[in-house]
Amino acid sequence: MHPALLHTHNALRWVILVAGVLTLLKAAQGLKGDRPYAAARRAGVVFMAGLHLQLLLGLGLFVVSPLVQQAMADMRATMATASVRFFIAEHPTLMVVAVVLATVGSVVAKNAPDDAARHRKLLVFTGVTLLLLLAGIPWQRPLVPGMGG
Numbered sequence: 001m002h003p004a005l006l007h008t009h010n011a012l013r014w015v016i017l018v019a020g021v022l023t024l025l026k027a028a029q030g031l032k033g034d035r036p037y038a039a040a041r042r043a044g045v046v047f048m049a050g051l052h053l054q055l056l057l058g059l060g061l062f063v064v065s066p067l068v069q070q071a072m073a074d075m076r077a078t079m080a081t082a083s084v085r086f087f088i089a090e091h092p093t094l095m096v097v098a099v100v101l102a103t104v105g106s107v108v109a110k111n112a113p114d115d116a117a118r119h120r121k122l123l124v125f126t127g128v129t130l131l132l133l134l135a136g137i138p139w140q141r142p143l144v145p146g147m148g149g
């Protein structure tokens with residue numbers, strides 16, 4: 001159970017990052033007036049779906065991960081050890097904030113009065129969300145599932 005969840009959680013990060021960058025590009029093209037909002041929206045929906053699924057997988061990992069169970073057994077030691085604390089505190093916090101921000105952004109953009117405003121809001125919210133994701137991803141871990149390390 002844990003390896004399957006962890007591997008899926010690992011790989012899905014790339015789907016999310018690619019969808020996020022595509023959303024940014026399409027929103028930027030839309031701002032120049034080259035594209036309808038539907039194109040940016042489509043990429044944005046994939047970004048959102050990936051983020052929500054990743055949130056569920058992350059919550060699942062929080063329950064079944066031996067790393068989390070061991071960390072919870074001695075919270076004083078965990079909070080004093082940056083590498084472990086990252087998975088209990090920084091990683092989940094940054095990621096939940098990122099998912100909430102992307103979700104709010106997608107609604108705010110959708111409800112904006114015209115396509116220029118929709119593209120602009122989608123661009124800003126997606127950009128900040130991507131920065132939070134990049135800051136919160138444990139890059140010290142394998143870049144693809146099962147790579148070792």
Ligand code: HEM
Nearest residue numbers: 006010013054055058059061062065067092095096141142
């Ligand atoms: C939504 C965006 C998220 C992204 C892009 C993301 C990405 C990642 C990545 C790349 C790893 C390393 C996987 C590996 O070592 O193979 C990881 C590990 C982990 N993530 Fe996330 N994550 C996200 C959200 C969350 C959330 C919301 C939680 C908890 C509520 C969470 C909990 C964990 C835990 C506990 C681990 C380590 C599990 C273990 O080693 O047993 N993640 N995450």
